[in-house]
Amino acid sequence: MDLFNATPTIIRELGLTHSIAAALYFNGEVLGLSCCTVVPSRSPPAGDHVPGSLRPTSTQMITIHQMGVDRFPFPRMRDNMITMNGLFDDDEFARDLLTTPSFQIDAGAPSWEPRAWKVSRQFADKWGFLF
Numbered sequence: 001m002d003l004f005n006a007t008p009t010i011i012r013e014l015g016l017t018h019s020i021a022a023a024l025y026f027n028g029e030v031l032g033l034s035c036c037t038v039v040p041s042r043s044p045p046a047g048d049h050v051p052g053s054l055r056p057t058s059t060q061m062i063t064i065h066q067m068g069v070d071r072f073p074f075p076r077m078r079d080n081m082i083t084m085n086g087l088f089d090d091d092e093f094a095r096d097l098l099t100t101p102s103f104q105i106d107a108g109a110p111s112w113e114p115r116a117w118k119v120s121r122q123f124a125d126k127w128g129f130l131f
Contacts, residue, residue: 020098021098022111023103024068024072026112027073030049030050030111031050041065043056043067044056051073051110053112054071060078060079063083065085073111073112073114080131101120101123103117103120
């Protein structure tokens with residue numbers, strides 16, 4: 001399925017963006033990232049099909065980083081995660097992201113739409129410095 005061109009109705013009917021894991025997976029699909037990419041790298045320039053919220057920043061293109069960072073639709077957060085690498089526990093971040101209320105994503109909204117991501121108070125209190 002071509003997720004980038006899927007209508008919000010199709011996205012909603014398939015329930016594609018109800019979880020953070022699904023949203024990050026689909027954003028990776030839009031970027032052409034393998035779900036199992038573990039080798040740190042620089043982000044390549046984005047094609048015209050990539051939404052603005054997922055386009056790599058200059059920091060992403062010049063700094064070697066974990067490619068999972070690229071999946072978030074928040075450029076400032078991506079840059080902060082890269083420049084603060086080693087200053088926070090990325091395993092703890094991932095655990096909190098995936099096992100606690102972190103974000104709720106509006107049903108039917110594209111996973112790359114930043115306004116569709118609602119951060120929980122608990123997650124923002126702990127990880128707000130990244131935003």
